Amino acid sequence: IAGITQAPTSQILAAGRRMTLRCTQDMRHNAMYWYRQDLGLGLRLIHYSNTAGTTGKGEVPDGYSVSRANTDDFPLTLASAVPSQTSVYFCASSAGSGTGDEQFFGPGTRLTVL
Amino acid sequence: RKEVEQDPGPFNVPEGATVAFNCTYSNSASQSFFWYRQDCRKEPKLLMSVYSSGNEDGRFTAQLNRASQYISLLIRDSKLSDSATYLCVVNKTALIFGKGTTLSVSS
Numbered sequence: 001i002a003g004i005t006q007a008p009t010s011q012i013l014a015a016g017r018r019m020t021l022r023c024t025q026d027m028r029h030n031a032m033y034w035y036r037q038d039l040g041l042g043l044r045l046i047h048y049s050n051t052a053g054t055t056g057k058g059e060v061p062d063g064y065s066v067s068r069a070n071t072d073d074f075p076l077t078l079a080s081a082v083p084s085q086t087s088v089y090f091c092a093s094s095a096g097s098g099t100g101d102e103q104f105f106g107p108g109t110r111l112t113v114l
Numbered sequence: 115r116k117e118v119e120q121d122p123g124p125f126n127v128p129e130g131a132t133v134a135f136n137c138t139y140s141n142s143a144s145q146s147f148f149w150y151r152q153d154c155r156k157e158p159k160l161l162m163s164v165y166s167s168g169n170e171d172g173r174f175t176a177q178l179n180r181a182s183q184y185i186s187l188l189i190r191d192s193k194l195s196d197s198a199t200y201l202c203v204v205n206k207t208a209l210i211f212g213k214g215t216t217l218s219v220s221s
Contacts, residue, residue: 033209043158043201043211058208090157099146099205105157 002026004106006091012112013081021076021109023091029104031097032074033058034066036087037108043090049074050097081113117141120202123215131192135215137185137202146205147178149187151198152214158201161187192219 007022025032034046035058045058049068063085065077074093078085089109094101120137127133139147147164162169164176164185175188185202197219202212 040213042213043209045208048208099207100163102148102160102163103209105159107157 004091004093004104006089006106006109008109009107010110010112012114013078015081015083015113017081019078019081019111021078021089021091021111023074023076023106024072025074025091025093025104025106026072027093027095027104028071029093029095030071031094031101032068033092033094033103034064034074034076035090035092036060036085037090038087046076046089048097081111083113085111086113087111117210118202118204118212120200120212121215123217125215125217127192127217127219129192129194129219129221131219132188132190133192133217134189135187135200135202135217137187137212139183139185139202139204139210141204141206141210142180142183144183144204144206144210147176147185148203148205148209149174149176149185150201150203150211152201153198158211161200189217192217194219194221 004025033048035043047066049055091106092103094103149161150158151161152158168177173190177186199214201214
C-alpha cells in the first residue's frame, strides 16, 4: 500500500511557466489537502477538498488552483510560476474532514522557481 | 499573537534526558490538538493526539490546558531516534501548524 504519492519529487522551473504537482492516494480518503512549507513560516494550507467534486481555499490560495475529479487524485496547478512559490509542497489526506481526523502526508515536492 | 506558538528551540540534550516542549494557541474555539513529528526533509507524521485529560504513549506524555490555551509534550528517556522537529497542531476548521521545535539528542 503506497498511501500518498506525489510527483515530481523535485523540480526546477522557470518563472512564468505552468506547472502541475500531482498527488494520488490509495486509502479512499474523502478529504485531501495541499500545504506549502517554508523556512520560518511552517506549514500553510493552500487548498483543500472535503470530498470528490468540491474544493476550498486555504490560508494562501493565490496563484494556485486545484481540482478533485475523483477520490484518489488532487492535482495542484501553478498557472504562471513566480519565485515566491519556491517551497516544499506537501499533499495530505484524511478519512473525513472532521476536526479530529488524522492527516497523512505525502513525501513532498521540492519546487524551485527561478 | 500568532495562532500557534512554540518554543523556538533548538533543544540539544543527551541520551536519557527528559525534555519538554510547550505550545500556546490563540483561538479558544479550537477543538482538536495534536503533536506531529517531522524528520529532516521528510513529511510530517502524527505523533499523538492531545486530550483534555492528558494522555501518554510510552515515553511520550501530552497535556492540554484549555483555560490557559496551552499544550505540552514531555519526552522521557530521550533516544537518538527522537531527534526531529516537533510540530504543535491545532484544529478548529483546519489544521494550524506551529513552526516546530527542533530536538537533537546526542550520545
